[in-house]
Amino acid sequence: MYFRKRAHARASAVVLGAALLIAGCSSSGGGDKEKESDKDVGAGITQQPKESDPFWVNPSGNAARQVASYAKAGKDADAEQIRKIAQQPTGEWIGPENPEQEARGFTEAADKAGRTALLVLYNIPHRDCGQYSQGGAADGNAYRSWIDGVAAGIGDRAATVILEPDAVLHLVDGCTQDEFHEERYDLLKGAIEKLKSLKNTKVYLDAGNAGWGHPDQIYEPLQWAGIDKADGFSVNVSNFYSTEDSITYGKQLSAKVGNKHFVIDTSRNGNGPYTAGDENERWCNPPGRALGETPTTKTADPLVDAYLWVKRPGESDGECKGGPKAGQWWPDYALKLARGSDT
Numbered sequence: 001m002y003f004r005k006r007a008h009a010r011a012s013a014v015v016l017g018a019a020l021l022i023a024g025c026s027s028s029g030g031g032d033k034e035k036e037s038d039k040d041v042g043a044g045i046t047q048q049p050k051e052s053d054p055f056w057v058n059p060s061g062n063a064a065r066q067v068a069s070y071a072k073a074g075k076d077a078d079a080e081q082i083r084k085i086a087q088q089p090t091g092e093w094i095g096p097e098n099p100e101q102e103a104r105g106f107t108e109a110a111d112k113a114g115r116t117a118l119l120v121l122y123n124i125p126h127r128d129c130g131q132y133s134q135g136g137a138a139d140g141n142a143y144r145s146w147i148d149g150v151a152a153g154i155g156d157r158a159a160t161v162i163l164e165p166d167a168v169l170h171l172v173d174g175c176t177q178d179e180f181h182e183e184r185y186d187l188l189k190g191a192i193e194k195l196k197s198l199k200n201t202k203v204y205l206d207a208g209n210a211g212w213g214h215p216d217q218i219y220e221p222l223q224w225a226g227i228d229k230a231d232g233f234s235v236n237v238s239n240f241y242s243t244e245d246s247i248t249y250g251k252q253l254s255a256k257v258g259n260k261h262f263v264i265d266t267s268r269n270g271n272g273p274y275t276a277g278d279e280n281e282r283w284c285n286p287p288g289r290a291l292g293e294t295p296t297t298k299t300a301d302p303l304v305d306a307y308l309w310v311k312r313p314g315e316s317d318g319e320c321k322g323g324p325k326a327g328q329w330w331p332d333y334a335l336k337l338a339r340g341s342d343t
Helices: 013-023 032-041 062-072 076-086 099-112 140-154 178-196 219-224 243-254 331-340
Strands: 117-121 159-163 201-206 232-235 261-265 304-308
Touching (some): 062 076, 062 331, 076 331, 099 140, 099 159, 140 178, 159 304, 178 201, 232 243, 243 261, 243 304
Parallel strands (some): 117 159, 201 232, 232 261, 261 304
């Protein structure tokens, strides 16, 4: 058995700026030339059918920019491969510095397109236990203020929030020091209550994946973290376990937490998990992986509310196997994921 150490892929200033432009908000810097460039990036990137995929496609995300770059260079085949990523809705990871501005920009852009924003909150203190995605809010009060900012930015607009990947799992697997446990439960419970006070926000508390352990080990910690007030939980975030295995894990866990519904990150699980090489880093930029099922609310089980691309395909898990820092766009890996989905 091994424990997953996730990578952080937070919203970049470039993506935020694009979202604000799309939403019709004012933004600092950049003139008509920058705005025209953003229009060019989004050319040909459209929303998916709302009845099966109600989540917002960011027409100016990293993948869309890569499509435009390849097309400009005459690399049409590569552009079409990356378009598989660019045309799907992916999670927008809210950064630590401007939570209200980012949440408002993304939700306004989504609202303008008649869609729901998919937001990922990943800023819990002592995040990732000092690994590739270490960081998070300085302390509990800073985290509460950050959550308040996110909530203010969302307002009454439609949003689906994935709350703190790995935060509960790392309380269970021994990664997070005991002295921080009580505070973390309190912070997660408070975040759920704050976000659920909003008119049109759904919240899914992260609950690990099919390969880390057994639902018996995590169901009580999820209850202590306030799962009863959430809409459900998320599984397989930034990981590679098959949809079938994720459904099995999720249903076993659901039965222990009041039959809560759940969502599955299918962004990179097309070929399942990597089983060779270093057991401790099978989660980090593994080779031979592929895009999974495209995002949809029409799933194989009534307990599964959606297949989502929470992790943005093509963004690095960390500085391993030749990758850049966690969360940075990596075109070569994105191409391999897209090409892998052809086989």
